[in-house]
Structures are given as C-alpha cells and as structure tokens.
Amino acid sequence: MTATRFLIPLFIFFGITVFLWKGLSLNPKEVPSPLIGKAAPEFTLPILNEFDARLSNSDMEGEVWLLNVFASWCGPCLVEHPILVNFAKTSDIPILGFNYKDKPQAAVQWLNRHGDPYERVVLDIDGRVGLDYGVYGVPETFLIDGRGFIRYKKIGPLTQADVSEDILPLIQELRQ
C-alpha cells in the first residue's frame, strides 16, 4: 500500500491529462445536433430556375438523399464544393441544394462558375426554414432516409473522409 502510494498523484495527473487532451481536441463549433434520428422538419420552398414551382421534403419520400445547405456568399462552401460535384458524378444519391439566405441570381452565377452537383436547388431566402433545421453555419449537410428521418449531419465543409467513412457506409446500410 505505502509502496504504491506515491503513484496516486501520478495516476490523477494522467487522468486529468486524458480529459484535457480529449477536451482540447473537440471542436466547440461542432454542436451535436438534436435533430439526428428525428423526422426532417417540413418545408415547401420555391425551386431555383423553375418559375412558380415548389418542392416539399415529402416529395423526396422513399429515397435516401442529401440536403446540402450552401450560399454564394459562403467561403467554406467553395472548399467542399469539388467533393460534392464529384459525389454527384459517382453516386446516384440525389443531392438537394438548400440555398440559404442568398439572392437567387447570385446562386445561379455561383453554380455556373463552380459546377452544379444538385438535382434541384430550393430557396430559403429569409432563412426561416434554415432555422427549423438548426442551421447556424453554412455549409451544412444532412443525410435523410427514405422515411424522411435525419440520419447524419455535418456542420462545416464536407471532406473526402466524411464521404467515404461516414456517408457512403450509412447510405449502404440505409438502402438494405
């Protein structure tokens, strides 16, 4: 007992180190979303480049799909954009663009310049629906299953690792 006693502070030290180390490596910007596992909030929004047409999330029912929140004013969106463009080319999963607090005209120009990976783009001009989705930093990406439930959410730019390690396996699982 007395022989090992002097080791106790050492163990406490290591315990604290592990906690702090873990704490430091967490990103405080990544707030765990309470929406995962819940039904995707309802929306019916105008569609970019389709006059007078509206799209509702229930129109996507029966499909596994990605919802990608983007805006032409958003710098980090450019970082993930090539990954989305590539994803659209290699996968048959539809990506719905969610143009957040943007001018439609600017969105069109932006997509012309950088490529358009989206099946369709819905316009949330005043950000009201974005609020329902808990959007606070663009870009954000949601994976929604065939029953309309949110299964995955990424805040910030998607990386290739997110796609190959999280999204693709999850899609595979959901399609079974």
Add this chain to the structure above:
Amino acid sequence: MIKKISLAVLMVFLVSNLSYAEEAPLLAKDPELEERVKAISAELRCLVCQNQTISDSNAGLAVDLKNQVRDMLRRGMSERQIKDFMVERYGDFVLYNPPVKGTTMVLWIGPLLMLILAFWMAVRIVRRRSRGIDSPQSSEDAARARELLKD
C-alpha cells in the same frame, strides 16, 4: 482649449447617437415587448459567436433568432415554449444555463464532489499529522535522533 474639449464632447455624443440610430425605432414601438425579447435572448447562446448571447450579438443568425423570439412572443407563446423551440433545433447548447439532466450531471454536481473530496482529504491529512506527533513510533525515532545528535 475649452473649445476643443467641447467639440470632442459633442463628437462623442454625435457618434454614440449614430450607433444607436438603428435600434431606436424598434424599441420605440413596444418597449414592453422589447424588454421581454431582451430578457429571453439574454439566455440564448449565439451559435455563430459562441461566447455571446444572441442579445449581445449582431451576427445575422442572432438577429434572425431575436426576430423569431419577438415573433413568438407576439403570438402569445410563453418563455418555456420559446426555449423548447430553440432547444429542439439547436440542442441544449443554445441555453446559457445548462439544464439539469443525465448528461449534464457531471457539470452540476462535479464541483460539489470535488469540494467534498478535498475536504475529506484535508481532514484525513490533518488527523494523521496530529496523531503522528505523539505516536510511539515517532517518539522512538525522536529519541534515536537525539541519540545520534549527541555525538
């Protein structure tokens, strides 16, 4: 000199008036409502600028959320309902005061446990030391030490 100072004072007043110019009309409309909006938004975290409340912040999202709070109050919703609305979308993190529940227990009772542990250790150490002084072993040691010191 006096002229310069009074000019400076005047400038300060002018500038400060300017910076308030944007908010003033809103406040004038319904001060009671604004008071409530302010009280509630002071307890909601601005997620873009994390260590600010949405009341303090003028970031785009904070303004949207303040408008949302105002809107909901106008529709006669209670503070509880508004906070639930926010938590449903942004999680507990949006609340400046974390709620007491399973996942936040460590946060709430952790410091108390630490205090109790520290107190218990202090008591133990003090007891052992006060016992140590007149324990037979230590007086034996003391005697030996005295013996050694004699030479």
